[in-house]
Amino acid sequence: MFGNRLRELRKEKNLTMKELGKKFSLAESTISGYENGNRKPDSEIINAFADFFEVSTDYLYGRTDKRKIDNKTELPELTAKDERDILRDLEKIINNLESKDGLASFDGHTLDDMDEEDRELLIASLENSMRLAKRLAKQKYTPKKYRK
Structure with a gap:
């Protein structure tokens, strides 16, 4: 083809x-x-x-x-407030993953037990997912009259 x-x-x-x-x-x-x-x-x-x-x-x-x-499916840009919210929430998630009592972990290991490269990849993945989720939510829940 x-x-x-x-x-x-x-x-x-x-x-x-x-x-x-x-x-x-x-x-x-x-x-x-x-x-x-x-x-x-x-x-x-x-x-x-x-x-x-x-x-x-x-x-x-x-x-x-x-x-x-x-x-037509272009996603809205994130504002400075959105960026601050994402970083704040990401920090909470990381802290939770680092604690032994938190979400417990991956096969009994905490975030601290991972090697540096895996840890950075996981954090980057979480951050990208949070950014995408925020943009999709803005697109879905922003009334049409306020969209650009």
Whole structure:
């Protein structure tokens, strides 16, 4: 499916395989291989094609017939107060995970028992999840008349 979609998009822009290859520093034979299904592009090239043709990678892969992702779902930005709230709540969660009495832990181990890299990854994951949750809540619960 990828090859057919790439060929279709290339032809819509009136580009030859050579011209498309030149835009991405690829040989004409590489583009031909992609279109014929003899070669598989890496994810970096697929993302570049999606950006160039202004389609989603799912469209290129044939997972959907919808060319673009609907940008109406853009999430609201966080305010300084939101950032402070997230950091305060994150600190509470970390303190709770660090205590032996808290949420107890992961297989009987507290946050202090983890090596530094795992600890940082867990904290970063929690922070990102909290940011996303806050943005989704703002989108869902902000009345339309107050949205930008």
